[in-house]
Amino acid sequence: MNALTTNWVAVGLLTxxxxxxxxxxxxxxxxxxIFRTSDDRVxxxxxKCPHKQGPLSQGIxxxxxxxxxxxxxxxxxxxxxxxxxxxGETPSFPVKLDGETVLLGL
Amino acid sequence: xxxxxxxxxIGNGMAPGRMLEHLFDIEVDAFDVTIFxxxxxVNYNRLMLSPVLSGEKAYADIITHDDDWYSQHGVxxxxxxxxxxxxxxAKTVTCEHGTTTRYDKLVIATGSNPFIIPVPGHELxxxxxxxxxxxxxxxxxxxxxxxxxxxxxxxxxxxEAAAGLKAQGMGVTVLHxxxxxxxxxxxxxxxxxxxxxxxxxxxxxMTKANTKQILGHDGKVVGVELEDGTRIxxxxxxxxxxxxxxxxxxxxxxxxxxxxxxxxxxxxxxxxDVFALGECVEHRGMCxxxxxxxxxxxxxxxKQLTGSADASYExxxxxxxxxxxxxxxxxxxxxxxxxxxxxxxxxxxxxGVYKRLxxxxxxxxxxxxxxxxxxxxxxxxxLKKGADVSEMRDTLIFGQAYQGGEPLDPMAAxxxxxxxxxxxxxxxxxxxxxxxxxxxxxxTNLDNVRAHTKASASCxxxxxxxEQLLGLTLGxxxxxxxxxxxxxxxxxxxxxxxxxxxxxxxxxxxxxxxxLEWKTSCGCAKCRPALNYYLVCDWPDEYADDYQSxxxxxxxxxxxxxxGTYSVVPRMWGGVTSSSELRAIADVVDKFDIPTVKxxxxxxxxMLGIKKExxxxxxxxxxxxxxxxxxxxxxxxxxxxxxxxxxxxxxxTQDSTGxxxxxxxxxxxxxxxxxxxxxxxxxPRNCAEATCKDIGVVCVDSGYEIHFAxxxxxxxxxxxxxxxxxxxxxxxxxxxxxxxxxxxQGHYLERxxxxxxxxxxxxxxxQIMNDPDARKAYYERFVFSQQFAQVDPWNERxxxxxxxxxxxxxxxxxxxxx
Numbered sequence: 001m002n003a004l005t006t007n008w009v010a011v012g013l014l015t016x017x018x019x020x021x022x023x024x025x026x027x028x029x030x031x032x033x034i035f036r037t038s039d040d041r042v043x044x045x046x047x048k049c050p051h052k053q054g055p056l057s058q059g060i061x062x063x064x065x066x067x068x069x070x071x072x073x074x075x076x077x078x079x080x081x082x083x084x085x086x087x088g089e090t091p092s093f094p095v096k097l098d099g100e101t102v103l104l105g106l
Numbered sequence: 107x108x109x110x111x112x113x114x115x116i117g118n119g120m121a122p123g124r125m126l127e128h129l130f131d132i133e134v135d136a137f138d139v140t141i142f143x144x145x146x147x148v149n150y151n152r153l154m155l156s157p158v159l160s161g162e163k164a165y166a167d168i169i170t171h172d173d174d175w176y177s178q179h180g181v182x183x184x185x186x187x188x189x190x191x192x193x194x195x196a197k198t199v200t201c202e203h204g205t206t207t208r209y210d211k212l213v214i215a216t217g218s219n220p221f222i223i224p225v226p227g228h229e230l231x232x233x234x235x236x237x238x239x240x241x242x243x244x245x246x247x248x249x250x251x252x253x254x255x256x257x258x259x260x261x262x263x264x265x266e267a268a269a270g271l272k273a274q275g276m277g278v279t280v281l282h283x284x285x286x287x288x289x290x291x292x293x294x295x296x297x298x299x300x301x302x303x304x305x306x307x308x309x310x311x312m313t314k315a316n317t318k319q320i321l322g323h324d325g326k327v328v329g330v331e332l333e334d335g336t337r338i339x340x341x342x343x344x345x346x347x348x349x350x351x352x353x354x355x356x357x358x359x360x361x362x363x364x365x366x367x368x369x370x371x372x373x374x375x376x377x378x379d380v381f382a383l384g385e386c387v388e389h390r391g392m393c394x395x396x397x398x399x400x401x402x403x404x405x406x407x408x409k410q411l412t413g414s415a416d417a418s419y420e421x422x423x424x425x426x427x428x429x430x431x432x433x434x435x436x437x438x439x440x441x442x443x444x445x446x447x448x449x450x451x452x453x454x455x456x457x458g459v460y461k462r463l464x465x466x467x468x469x470x471x472x473x474x475x476x477x478x479x480x481x482x483x484x485x486x487x488x489l490k491k492g493a494d495v496s497e498m499r500d501t502l503i504f505g506q507a508y509q510g511g512e513p514l515d516p517m518a519a520x521x522x523x524x525x526x527x528x529x530x531x532x533x534x535x536x537x538x539x540x541x542x543x544x545x546x547x548x549x550t551n552l553d554n555v556r557a558h559t560k561a562s563a564s565c566x567x568x569x570x571x572x573e574q575l576l577g578l579t580l581g582x583x584x585x586x587x588x589x590x591x592x593x594x595x596x597x598x599x600x601x602x603x604x605x606x607x608x609x610x611x612x613x614x615x616x617x618x619x620x621x622l623e624w625k626t627s628c629g630c631a632k633c634r635p636a637l638n639y640y641l642v643c644d645w646p647d648e649y650a651d652d653y654q655s656x657x658x659x660x661x662x663x664x665x666x667x668x669x670g671t672y673s674v675v676p677r678m679w680g681g682v683t684s685s686s687e688l689r690a691i692a693d694v695v696d697k698f699d700i701p702t703v704k705x706x707x708x709x710x711x712x713m714l715g716i717k718k719e720x721x722x723x724x725x726x727x728x729x730x731x732x733x734x735x736x737x738x739x740x741x742x743x744x745x746x747x748x749x750x751x752x753x754x755x756x757x758x759t760q761d762s763t764g765x766x767x768x769x770x771x772x773x774x775x776x777x778x779x780x781x782x783x784x785x786x787x788x789x790p791r792n793c794a795e796a797t798c799k800d801i802g803v804v805c806v807d808s809g810y811e812i813h814f815a816x817x818x819x820x821x822x823x824x825x826x827x828x829x830x831x832x833x834x835x836x837x838x839x840x841x842x843x844x845x846x847x848x849x850x851q852g853h854y855l856e857r858x859x860x861x862x863x864x865x866x867x868x869x870x871x872x873q874i875m876n877d878p879d880a881r882k883a884y885y886e887r888f889v890f891s892q893q894f895a896q897v898d899p900w901n902e903r904x905x906x907x908x909x910x911x912x913x914x915x916x917x918x919x920x921x922x923x924x
Contacts, residue, residue, distance in 0.1 A: 011916040020628060020654040023915035034915060038628045052174065055670040058658040060631040067631030069658040069666050074631070085557050106918075 006094060006105040013100045014040065022057040022066070025104060032093060033057035034102060035066060035077050043077035044095040044104055050075070050088025110138040113411065114199055114207055116189045116355070117215035118143035120152055121384035121400040123170055125213065128408030130179055136412055137211070139181045142201055144188040145238060148172055152238070153397060153532065156430070159242050159270030161822055192359035194377055211379055211411060214356055214367060218349035218385035218395065223258065227320030232327030233343045236267045245344065249274035253341040256280075256330045258317055260287040262428060264346035265300075268309050269430040271344070279338050280304065281315040281330070283347075291426045291437040295453075296460055296476045303433050303458075312336075351386040351393055366393045371418040373407045381407050389421060396424045398531045405534075425486045425531055427479070434475075436482035439489050440464065441472030452503045461503055468496040481505035483571065487527045520574040529575065530568045535561040540572065544579045551584075552576065593632035595624050600853035604640055613645050615652055629655075636854035639741065642777050643849050646891035653908070659739035662911050663899040664721055672721060673714040675738035676728050677774065680748045680766035680786075681709025690731030698724055708745030708783065710736055722912055725900035734774075734898040741855070742777045743784075743845075746770040747795065751788030751805065760805035762788035765834055769803075769841060775896040776888070779852030779861070782845065797825045800858040801841055806830075810837045814844060814870070815862035823859055826867050829875040843884035844874050850887075 017023045017036040024047055025032045031047040033056050045066075047057045054070030065074050065083060074083040080090040094105035115122045118141050126139065154168040176183045184201065191200040192212070200206045220235035222228055232248065235241055245267070249255070252275050257268045260282030268278045280287075286297025287304075301311045316333040320343055329339045351366035362368040362376045366388030373381050373389075384400045387393065394400060399422035409417035425438035441464045443449070452461040457477060463485065464472035469492050473485040484506045488495060495502055506522060523529075525538030543549060543559045555572055556562055562572045576584045591597050598606070603622065612618045615637050619629060629637070634655035641649040653661050664672035678687070691711055695703055701715040716724055725735075738744060746769050749755065751762030766786040776782075785796035786803040796802025798818040802825055804811045809832035813825035828844065831837055847870065852861040862870055873880045903912075 009918060011918070016910065016915055018654055018910065023910060026914050026917040028918075031914075052668065053670075055666075058662075058666060058670075060634060060655065060657065062628050062630045062634065063626050065630075070668065072631065085554070 008096070008103040008105055010098075010101050011104045012102055014042065014097060014102055015100065017042070017102070020061040022059075022061065024057050027106065031055075031057070032104065034095060034104065035061055037061060037064060037077070042095050042097060042102055044093040045075065045077065045080050046091045046093075048090060049073055050080075050082055050090050051086065056090065110135065111210040112208060113137035113139045113211045113213070114209035115139065115141045115213045115215060116192075116199065117141075117217055117384070117386075118145065118149050118183065119215060119217050119384060120149065120170070120397060121404050122213060122215040123149040124401050125215075125383060125404035125407050126179070126181065128405050129411060132408060132412045134179075139179070140207060140209075141176075141181060141183045142187045142189050142199070142207075143183060143185050145240075146186040147239065148176070148183070148185075150239065155236070155239070155242050156266040156270050158239070159245060159267065160273035161246075162273075164820060165239060189355060192355060192380075194359055194380070197379065209379075211381070213381045213383055213407060214361075214375070214386060215383040216352040216355060216386045219352045220345060221348045221350050222345050223317060223347055225317050225319050227322050227327070228345070230320055230322040230327045230343075231325050232341060233320060233345065236263050236344055236346050237349075245271065245342070246274060248342045249276050251341065252276055254279070254339055255342040255344060256338055256340040257344045257346060258330075259344075259346035259348070260284070260311065260313070261290065261346065261348070262288060262426060264344070265304065265428060266430060267344050267346055268304070269307065271342075272307060272309050276342070278309045279340070280309060280311045281317060281332070282311065282313045283316060285313050287311065287313070288428075288437075291474075292435070292476075293441055293462060293474055295451075295462070296435070296437070296474045299458065299460055299476050300428075300433070300435065349385065349395055351388065353386055356382070356386070364388050364391075371420060372410055372415070373403055373419055374410075381410070383407055389419060392421060394422065394424070396426065398422060398534065399424060401532070401534055423486075423490055425482065427482070427531075434477055434479045436475040436479035437473065438482070438486045439470070439472035441474055447471070450499075450503045463503060465495065465499075468494050468499075470495060480570075483528065483531075483568070484523070486531075487523070490528075520571060521578055529571050530559075530561040533560040535559050537575065540575050541579050544576060550576075550580065592636060593630055595619075595626040595629050595633050596622060598622060600636065600856075603637070604644075604851075604853075607640055607644055613641065613648055614650075615641065615655060639777060639779065639854050643891070646894045660741070661908075662718065662721065663735055663737075663739065663903065664716070665739045667714060669715075671715045671717055673712050673738075674716055674721070674724055674728075675706060675710055675712045675736040676733035677736040677770070678710040679770050680746055680763050682748075682763060682767065683711075687731060687733070690728065690733070694724055694727045697727065706738070706745075708738075709747050710738075710745065712738070719912055719914075722903050726904045729898075729901055729904055733900075735900045737774065737899075740777065741780050743770070743773045743775070743782050745783055746773075747783075747785040747799070749786075749788045749793040751786075755788055757791060758788035758805070759807050760788060760810065761834075762786040762794065762803075762805050765803065765805075765810075765837060766794075768834065768838065772838065772892075773842065773845065773888075775898075776845070776849070776892060777895065778845065778849050780855050780857045782848075782858065784841075798822070799825065801844060803837055803841070808832065810834075812837065812840055812844075815859040815867070817857060817859045819857075821859070826862065828871060839881065839885050840874055842888050843881040844870070846884040846888040847873060850884075 011025045019036055020038050022033045022035045033045050033047040035043045047055050049056055049068040051073045052070055054068040056066050056068055058069045059066040064077050067074050073086050075090055080092040082088040096103050149171040151168040151170050157163040188202045189199050190202045198206045198208050220237050234244055254277040255271045257264045257280045260280050268280045272278045286294045287300045304311050318331045318333045321329040321331055327343050329337055331337050353363045353367055356367045357363045367382040367386050368388050369375055369382050375382050383403050385395055403419050406417045406419040428435040448465045450463045459477035462474045463470055470489045475482050523537050527537045529537050540559050540561050547558055549555050562569045592600055612621055618637055635657055638652050638655040659665050664674050698720050700713045704712045706712050746766040748763045748766030752758040753763055782800045784801045785794040785799045787794040787796040788805050796804050797813055798816040802813040811830050812828040814828050816825035817823040848858050848861055
């Protein structure tokens with residue numbers, strides 16, 4: 001179902017994002033963080049930690065997770081779920097590559 | 107019935123906090139909860155006030171529920187809001203500010219008030235009680251001037267207060283009315299041993315001491331006079347003679363009140379919609395002041411509120427532990443002598459051990475342990491269960507390890523405990539709960555166990571038992587004495603990693619991870635910043651700093667704030683500024699609409715609330731006025747605080763300002779394992795507070811005293827003296843060499859005082875003061891690395907470096923978002 005309604009928007013090139021890093025996409029009031037892992041996979045999460053709304057885009061990216069810069073919660077890039085003993089979830093968005101172009105599904 | 111029932115709680119101590127936890131565990135959405143707290147704060151662990159007083163912990167460490175917890179659970183918490191009236195017919199409570207709130211169910215948890223002996227002088231400034239954080243803060247404040255304190259009351263609270271004040275550097279006298287200390291919990295023999303132990307700590311104890319009056323001068327305490335005419339000088343008097351249930355509010359609303367608010371076994375007052383909980387309660391004629399019974403009551407109320415009408419509280423037998431470092435004391439039950447009772451006593455004077463068990467009908471009814479309390483929980487467990495001990499009577503006093511033949515090791519003693527044996531008395535956690543949590547949730551260390559079960563999370567005295575359970579359950583996989591690995595990605599500790607980086611010549615993060623067999627593909631947020639620092643430090647000319655392994659503050663050269671904005675602090679060398687610098691800052695503040703400007707503790711100016719996108723422009727303007735980054739975000743050199751020294755001060759002995767500026771200009775830009783704060787004071791009056799810094803210099807007539815390893819944050823510690831030198835050049839060489847030694851040996855995030863303690867102060871003095879070759883080599887390595895480090899990061903970014911950090915990748919138009 002989702003595939004039918006997903007609107008894929010080009011937001012930039014893969015190389016715009018540093019490896020093990022993130023860049024932000026502003027979408028109205030919402031900020032979406034696009035992550036790039038060391039093996040060039042891309043993920044998109046709302047730029048808000050479920051704990052205290054810390055900007056996840058500013059965190060350290062490691063092994064498919066990002067550590068929030070405010071209080072070190074570890075969030076899965078794939079699911080948006082908090083890892084370890086913490087509980088919480090950040091909304092995630094579909095994202096894919098068309099060649100070098102990053103497409104964000106909204 | 108869509109509207110939720112309203113639950114109002116008066117009081118926000120440990121008991122109601124625990125009740126709400128149980129309530130939310132049973133049913134998250136049962137009630138709309140409102141709490142009125144007379145204190146201006148959240149729920150914290152009162153058992154831990156003693157470590158806060160002695161300086162071993164800070165307030166932040168003892169918070170049980172932070173503001174977030176209340177909002178997550180939809181609880182409305184009114185702080186500094188004392189309830190002054192309960193209207194039972196209207197079912198409302200009224201707060202001192204005048205607001206009235208309706209309830210369906212009410213829990214009164216007003217706690218207790220410290221009892222103040224009404225002797226003349228009890229209202230003088232400096233007469234304190236010991237109940238809440240305000241008391242502790244006040245005590246720490248008075249203790250700053252050192253001086254002498256008198257503690258009236260030699261019970262649990264009084265003794266903990268006395269030990270804490272002693273740890274704060276005060277002289278302390280304990281006055282106790284009865285012939286021996288803690289007479290309600292201890293027999294006379296143990297009371298005597300305890301008195302000796304306190305005298306050994308340097309605390310004088312006076313028993314049978316009846317206070318006649320507190321002496322004052324100008325409204326302040328100056329001493330205490332006893333009935334027998336003895337006078338003791340003191341600038342502080344702590345009253346710790348006991349507590350009284352706080353019942354005034356309940357009395358006024360016509361609840362049944364004796365000593366406390368009377369409750370039934372279901373914890374209800376004489377009003378079917380009103381419970382009472384905690385220290386304000388009287389149950390079957392008993393009032394309780396220890397946490398374990400209060401937690402049991404809390405659980406009963408939570409069950410009652412959620413419809414388990416048969417949940418009932420049947421009173422508690424309590425056990426006591428004294429939380430004073432170095433003194434082991436445990437008492438439980440009833441130990442008065444009587445005809446139908448027998449006792450078993452073990453004394454070992456040389457080891458300072460005293461144990462006494464009181465038996466009645468072959469059952470333990472009381473236990474006092476002094477010096478060796480390991481068997482306390484075992485005795486207490488048999489006491490509560492009424493176990494028949496006739497079979498093991500001959501060896502009972504030797505403890506659990508001696509039952510059944512051969513002496514066993516302590517691990518076996520824990521192994522032999524039944525699953526329902528209580529390990530953590532404060533939180534009522536039994537062995538079975540801990541063991542199954544370790545197994546099911548894969549817990550591997552103490553912190554995990556605390557997080558998941560709450561065992562050992564209150565007073566902490568059962569920590570040893572919990573660790574033994576971890577050992578027992580995990581076997582060889584648990585080894586607390588082993589080197590703590592850097593993080594979950596490796597088994598190596600920081601020291602090993604640092605050594606191997608040098609020994610194997612590893613020069614990049616992937617190389618380290620490959621050669622040292624990292625268990626993850628690209629590390630984690632703990633090890634990557636550490637490795638990056640070690641490589642920057644060890645190979646300053648060859649290693650390319652990995653920005654993606656730096657914490658955000660060091661990546662964007664500003665300090666991230668709670669709302670995701672940043673703060674910016676330019677360097678003000680030695681804390682000296684000028685009209686043109688101040689004007690430039692004022693212009694930047696106006697231009698970028700910066701909401702807060704604050705003077706920092708390190709003698710410079712902080713601009714807070716700057717949007718990330720604005721940072722390069724802010725820096726550009728600051729740079730034009732000659733400012734560079736103050737590195738207020740760095741694990742690196744922060745500030746060199748100074749006083750005005752011989753430039754202006756009539757007491758100044760040397761040019762402290764000039765020396766501070768020289769040090770800062772020489773050392774700025776260097777990365778260190780953790781932040782490095784310095785100070786130079788122009789005379790021993792020490793206005794720059796150099797004796798609590800990482801490295802401090804105190805100028806004296808004959809030259810310079812170099813200090814190091816102070817702390818004034820989470821821990822408070824005066825500096826150690828490195829040594830004295832006579833010229834500024836020598837100061838530079840010694841300070842820089844010390845900093846380099848720390849840079850090369852410190853573990854990432856390990857402040858200098860922790861490193862110094864680990865390495866040994868004498869070893870550091872030997873290398874820096876007494877070994878000129880070693881000192882010069884350190885100095886030269888620092889100088890070498892500075893040529894790569896002293897690049898102003900703000901200027902680099904104004905010139906375009908890392909542009910991507912400060913701009914969004916894309917801004918979608920509204921159409922595209924639909």
